[in-house]
Amino acid sequence: MTTRQKPELLAPAGNLEKLKFAIHYGADAVYIGGRQFGLRSKAGNFTFDEMREGVAFANKYGAKVYVATNIIAHNENLEGAHEYFKNLYEVGVSAVIAADPALIQSCREAAPDLEIHISTQASIANWRTAQFWKNEGIPRVVLAREVSVEEIREMKEKVDIEIEAFIHGAMCISYSGRCVLSNHMTSRDANRGGCAQSCRWKYDLFEDGNDDDISLSEQADEKYTMSAQDLSMVEHLPDLIEAGVDSLKIEGRMKSIHYVATVVNVYRKIIDTYFEDPDHYQIDPAWIDEIWKAAQRSLSTAFYYNEPTDKDQLFGKPDRIPKYDFAGLVLDYDQQTQIATIQQRNSFGVGDEVEFFGPHFYHFKQTITELWDEQGESIDRAKHAMMTTKIKVDQPLKYYDMMRKQK
Amino acid sequence: MMCLYKPELQATAKDLDEVKALTKAGADAIVLGNQQFGNRVCGDFTLDQVKSATDWLHLEGKRIYIMVNAIFHNDHLKQLPDYLKTLETFGVDGIIAGDQAIFQLLDELNLTLPLTWNPATLSTNYQTLNFWHQRGLKRATLSNELSLDAVIEIKQKVAFPIEIQVHGMTCIFQSKRKLIRNYYNHIKEDYNPEQMRFIKEDKKDDTHYPIFEDGNGTHIMSNEDLVMIEYLDQILEAEIDGLLINGILKTKSYNEKIVSIYREAIDTYLNNPRHYQIKKSGWRQAIEDIQPEQRAMNTGFYFKEQIY
Ligand code: SF4
Numbered sequence: 001m002t003t004r005q006k007p008e009l010l011a012p013a014g015n016l017e018k019l020k021f022a023i024h025y026g027a028d029a030v031y032i033g034g035r036q037f038g039l040r041s042k043a044g045n046f047t048f049d050e051m052r053e054g055v056a057f058a059n060k061y062g063a064k065v066y067v068a069t070n071i072i073a074h075n076e077n078l079e080g081a082h083e084y085f086k087n088l089y090e091v092g093v094s095a096v097i098a099a100d101p102a103l104i105q106s107c108r109e110a111a112p113d114l115e116i117h118i119s120t121q122a123s124i125a126n127w128r129t130a131q132f133w134k135n136e137g138i139p140r141v142v143l144a145r146e147v148s149v150e151e152i153r154e155m156k157e158k159v160d161i162e163i164e165a166f167i168h169g170a171m172c173i174s175y176s177g178r179c180v181l182s183n184h185m186t187s188r189d190a191n192r193g194g195c196a197q198s199c200r201w202k203y204d205l206f207e208d209g210n211d212d213d214i215s216l217s218e219q220a221d222e223k224y225t226m227s228a229q230d231l232s233m234v235e236h237l238p239d240l241i242e243a244g245v246d247s248l249k250i251e252g253r254m255k256s257i258h259y260v261a262t263v264v265n266v267y268r269k270i271i272d273t274y275f276e277d278p279d280h281y282q283i284d285p286a287w288i289d290e291i292w293k294a295a296q297r298s299l300s301t302a303f304y305y306n307e308p309t310d311k312d313q314l315f316g317k318p319d320r321i322p323k324y325d326f327a328g329l330v331l332d333y334d335q336q337t338q339i340a341t342i343q344q345r346n347s348f349g350v351g352d353e354v355e356f357f358g359p360h361f362y363h364f365k366q367t368i369t370e371l372w373d374e375q376g377e378s379i380d381r382a383k384h385a386m387m388t389t390k391i392k393v394d395q396p397l398k399y400y401d402m403m404r405k406q407k
Numbered sequence: 408m409m410c411l412y413k414p415e416l417q418a419t420a421k422d423l424d425e426v427k428a429l430t431k432a433g434a435d436a437i438v439l440g441n442q443q444f445g446n447r448v449c450g451d452f453t454l455d456q457v458k459s460a461t462d463w464l465h466l467e468g469k470r471i472y473i474m475v476n477a478i479f480h481n482d483h484l485k486q487l488p489d490y491l492k493t494l495e496t497f498g499v500d501g502i503i504a505g506d507q508a509i510f511q512l513l514d515e516l517n518l519t520l521p522l523t524w525n526p527a528t529l530s531t532n533y534q535t536l537n538f539w540h541q542r543g544l545k546r547a548t549l550s551n552e553l554s555l556d557a558v559i560e561i562k563q564k565v566a567f568p569i570e571i572q573v574h575g576m577t578c579i580f581q582s583k584r585k586l587i588r589n590y591y592n593h594i595k596e597d598y599n600p601e602q603m604r605f606i607k608e609d610k611k612d613d614t615h616y617p618i619f620e621d622g623n624g625t626h627i628m629s630n631e632d633l634v635m636i637e638y639l640d641q642i643l644e645a646e647i648d649g650l651l652i653n654g655i656l657k658t659k660s661y662n663e664k665i666v667s668i669y670r671e672a673i674d675t676y677l678n679n680p681r682h683y684q685i686k687k688s689g690w691r692q693a694i695e696d697i698q699p700e701q702r703a704m705n706t707g708f709y710f711k712e713q714i715y
Pocket residue numbers: 171172173174179180181182190195196197198199200
């Protein structure tokens with residue numbers, strides 16, 4: 001029987017809207033990127049004003065906001081770091097996530113009270129390294145994706161430091177930070193946010209000394225590639241909780257609102273269910289179904305149990321995952337008329353089978369029978385992006401609930 | 408005026424024979440290790456062999472550095488203390504490591520093994536290196552993805568010796584996964600660990616990235632061999648302390664020749680920079696003459712812009 005504290009559920013938030021959804025759907029904390037020093041240069045990245053709004057929103061829920069400042073800096077990138085960290089502190093974020101000691105030091109000097117977490121980019125994979133950072137006064141390390149559940153358990157036994165570990169999402173097939181394929185193949189610096197995902201490209205593999213013109217991949221009619229399946233611990237979360245992980249992290253600052261809300265919703269449900277009664281915890285197949293509605297690749301447990309094999313990699317054509325569209329966002333619901341106001345996010349219309357869902361794993365399916373535009377004119381399809389519509393629904397809904405539809 | 412600056416020409420070695428050959432060819436220091444604790448060692452040295460190499464090199468007045476640069480997992484830590492203690496008793500001139508656990512270990516074990524900090528891709532700016540210097544490094548190897556200007560700026564802003572690679576292939580990727588074996592399993596072919604392999608980018612026939620597995624996972628090496636023979640003037644002018652020739656996946660005779668060319672070039676420059684300028688294209692030609700057919704040459708990132 002466990003006496004553990006509930007671990008934190010940590011979700012990605014590529015922009016302000018995603019931040020709100022992640023928190024509303026149950027994340028205890030979100031991580032975001034600012035305009036500088038972060039790796040996801042395309043992830044929408046927050047201005048300081050947006051961060052302020054994000055922090056205010058999070059505070060209402062008792063949630064935290066972390067900012068990724070996880071580039072591996074070159075000399076010319078160091079300028080402005082002090083001011084940046086000072087601003088982050090003033091904005092009120094709870095921590096920064098950093099890998100480069102230059103930035104760690106800048107942060108300490110500029111904002112001594114701002115908490116620092118060591119990023120997965122530093123590839124922390126053993127207890128002594130965790131101990132090193134503990135001795136440096138660092139409260140939390142994000143582990144390398146190459147550690148097993150057993151290794152985590154040993155780290156927690158030996159070192160009194162918070163451990164953050166990934167539970168879901170895409171990942172580097174290399175040790176994070178140790179891949180410069182993009183630098184070489186595209187002149188884009190992966191460790192400063194320029195990764196071109198070269199690991200997922202197709203290659204020809206040759207054996208030295210054999211006929212140089214014909215590659216093994218050609219003979220086998222299968223290109224060589226290094227694409228990792230996405231990580232998912234949906235079926236095994238209690239193992240990580242019991243190993244002592246303090247923060248369960250979902251990857252994906254570039255992912256959609258639908259993805260973030262869906263994945264957060266499932267893991268929130270799993271954590272809460274587990275803690276209600278750990279001894280009688282059972283997986284509900286509905287949670288796994290739900291994860292697959294957002295999945296973008298096949299899923300694997302990566303290094304948590306065994307060293308990954310070819311079964312944990314993606315070869316050949318991209319696998320076909322049933323894909324759902326985020327069709328609409330519920331803005332309002334009138335109990336009397338049972339009519340929901342819905343903002344269109346992807347085309348839908350009368351006759352479509354849709355699924356509504358909301359926080360706490362609230363779900364129901366129905367067919368759209370009646371649909372109106374903003375003026376109350378009956379329409380057949382909601383074709384225009386972001387248009388406001390009204391739908392007659394079978395069950396109550398709330399603001400922030402979502403409507404999805406199979407593609 | 409007498410010039411006090413004397414760069415250290417370092418070369419990797421795969422066995423005792425190569426240790427001797429490269430030393431005779433002019434290397435000031437030899438870099439070697441065992442894959443149990445070292446990433447991308449050229450060949451596995453047992454502790455006995457490390458001892459022989461150390462004794463031999465010290466008699467010759469040369470130095471030896473041991474690669475302990477794996478990304479450590481808990482398991483490594485079980486045998487690492489004994490390994491380090493033994494290395495210290497051998498009197499090796501230093502260890503090369505890039506995992507922060509090493510600071511802890513050296514401290515706790517009270518070892519005085521000088522540490523060359525080499526975290527592969529993560530050694531990219533002077534503030535970072537100064538941070539690690541305060542934690543105990545004695546020297547640092549810079550990442551290969553830096554411009555020469557950045558290297559020179561770092562040299563000016565740190566108070567300890569720095570090293571860069573000047574020749575050979577560079578590592579561009581490390582995964583803990585067995586990415587070759589996995590592929591062979593996938594296509595149902597037998598995997599032979601002795602076989603050397605390379606990959607090509609799709610539809611880019613002139614590319615050639617060596618790929619191999621060792622105890623630390625899968626490594627991919629650069630498409631070109633770094634060749635800095637014609638730019639040593641800039642490197643030596645900046646008084647960079649260590650110049651590494653990485654001989655991984657090359658023959659002993661190739662490495663021997665390369666070391667002797669760099670030896671001659673460095674000595675020539677230090678004696679008379681003008682002679683270096685006159686002779687450098689000849690050295691370049693001499694390298695081209697022995698360069699394996701598939702291996703193009705370039706200057707890495709030293710003169711290349713990167714975007715991000
Ligand atoms: S190419 Fe692949 S392994 Fe390398 S940094 Fe990009 S995503 Fe990671």
